[in-house]
Amino acid sequence: MTNHRIIYHNGRIFTSNPEQPNAEAMVVENGRIEWVGDDEKSESFEGERVNLNGHRVIPGFVDAHLHPLYLANSAKQIACTAPLVNSIEEMIVEVQKQRATQQAGEWIEGWGYDEGKLADGRSPMRHDLDKAVTDSPVIITRTCGHIIAVNSKALELAGITKDTPNPRGGEIDHDEHGEPTGILRENAKDLVIQKMPVLSIEENAERLAELTPFLFKRGITAITDLMARVAPIDYMELYEEARKRGLEHRTVLYYMWEDLEKSPILNKENTDRTKPTHIGGIKLFADGSVSGRTAWVNPSFSGDDDNQGISTTSSEELLAAAKMAKEHGIQVVVHAMGEQAIDQIVNTFADVDNWIEGAPSVRIEHAAMPTKHALEIAAKKGFAFVPQPVFLYAEIESYHNNLGIERTKTTYPVKTMLEAGIQVAFSSDAPATAWADPVDPFAGIQSAVTRIAYNGADTGQSERVSIETAIELYTRCAQEVTRIPDVGQLKVGYHADFIVLDQDILEVPAEKIAQVKVENTYLGGRLVYSNKN
Structure with a gap:
């Protein structure tokens, strides 16, 4: 390989690296970051020079909880949302x-x-x-x-x-x-x-490949699939076929426990994290959704004292999944929104030794309403929470109807989670939210920073986080939870996955963060999206 060095200079770089959070320039060689620092010192490097023209640069987003195939397929279906x-x-x-x-x-x-x-x-x-x-x-x-x-x-x-x-x-x-x-x-x-016709692996792969420019336009450079299946189509085969057809994103798959229980396909090769597509965990559901009144809650949903939602798993099932996960060095990933569902998970694993070093063995997806007990156990055990701040932003009507105004303000308590010492990663859960562009990271970031819904409703001012923290939760912290190697920070040795923004997201008014757009997206130092094209 011929060495190709590029010096990116005259930028306002937020690195998501706590040891060096800000910089003006970085040197990229063969797709990885060789050096990060100020403009003056960058002049000593030889190579192609790219002027960032004073624009804000941040790491590419890592969407820690996403459903790419559903997102691709939803684009082919009737959009039953406003304005249509x-x-x-x-x-x-x-x-x-x-x-x-x-x-x-x-x-x-x-x-x-x-x-x-x-x-x-x-x-x-x-x-x-x-x-x-x-x-x-x-x-x-x-x-x-x-x-x-x-x-x-x-x-x-x-x-x-x-x-x-x-x-x-x-x-x-x-x-x-x-x-x-x-x-x-x-x-x-x-x-x-199960009665519906199944698309061929080629048809699904083509739809996934079509997502590549769509996601790059939104600054997303690493993705996950939280509903991977073994049948009727094996998602590992599907994503490998999609990669041949143009899917470029670094991808982690999380297979459904009900499939792996019947067809244990895990092996050393498909769980190898150095591969661009690999299996990272086993997925289970502990309950449903808040907006659909199926989350396993306590107290009951507003106006329906007999409805505390639906419990969808058992401790025995969770422990069986964990046994398989431990054998293969991957995570157990459990959907849980309601208080009772989250408590079930932390209680089940409270006395189970962690099996992954340096990263969470157990992930709790959404974690909408954790109890004080759940926060304490999760922090002590090193469990990760993966909330979606876009939910409160986009689905405020359902939350108010189902929980009431005051209880809604206590949901997704991100600041409280962080203060408790819990690992947190942001994500979109796209397309599973009532928003015209459900995968857009900027709407979720604005929601986390302002705790104001799209219609102006207060979603809990005490749980606001800073813009810097919100970006870190969508980059470095998302990498730490998903375990995708060498992404999420603009740091020496890491992949040069970064985005150039049209506005300075660290300085725009918080209520306008959702209006920020991506000008350029780079993957491994290669320009893969430009708003000029």
Whole structure:
């Protein structure tokens, strides 16, 4: 390989490296950072010089909790969000439009409805969707990804009737006559999903590859997939095929425990963290979502004293997954939003020795409502919390409806987590949020810094963090939790993954952080996105 040295100078570089947080210049050779410092000293290096023109530079974002395939597929479905859809009637119209382009019997899919944002103030039911079409199955996924609304044809294909029992960890909603309403929660949604046609590995890989410029435009240089499956398509094979087709991001996969329990595919090769795509953990669910009223909470949801959500795992299952994770040196990663779900995880692992050195063995995803007990145990044991600040920013209506205004302010207590000594990483959970651009890191960062929702609602001023901390949680801290080697900081020896911004994110008014855009994205020192192209 021919040595190629580039000196980036005249920049305002925030490195996310606590030992050297700020710089003006850096030297990159063969994709890695060779030196970081001030402009004057950079003049002693020979090589190509790139003038950053005084722009703010930060490390590329590491999205620690993402669903790239769902994100890619949602772009091909009916967008059941504003501004296209603001009511159930408008949703019906969009379904009818889609049916006009398809044959009878072909599935019609939509993504992203949030009853809190619909004029009707409720979810679409089977009879609503039947008004749109009766000769084709319709499935509309709620923004959280934990609930679906389907029409009568989809229920028929799935064999769901008034007599169908709830599956473990799932609920089938019924009307006053005992008939299914078409709303399927948590594991009940799989009764329909398993009847849907499966795209080929080539079709899915092509969709993943198409995400590359989309993510680079948003400054994201490393990604995760928190719902990797063994069947019907093995995600390791899928991502390797996507890489051949143009996916460039460093990627960590987290496989579903229910798949690995049946098909234990883990080995030394596919868990090798030096590879651009590798398996980093085992994923389980302890509950559902706050916005969908399926998180396992205590106290109950507002206005529904009998509803404390759904518990979807057991201590025995968590420990069995941990046993496999320990054998292969990877993490246990558990979705938990409600107080009872988070407590279940910390109590289960409180007396289990950590099996990974220098990084968390256990990750708790979302961690919306940790109790004081959970905070204490998590800090003591070194568990990581991976919240999504964009949730409060984008889904405030559902949070107020389901928890009330004051309880909402206590959710996702990031400042409290950090003060307790807990490892925290930011992420988007895209596409599982009610926002037009769900993967956008800047909206999440603004939410964390201001604790103000998109509509101006206060989401808890005592839990604000500084802009510097928010960037670190989306870069260095996200790397420390995901364990992707040598990313997340602009530091000697690390990959030169960085972004150049159109505004100085450290100086713009906090309420305008979401307006910051990426001018250039570099991966391994190579320009992979420019807003001028």
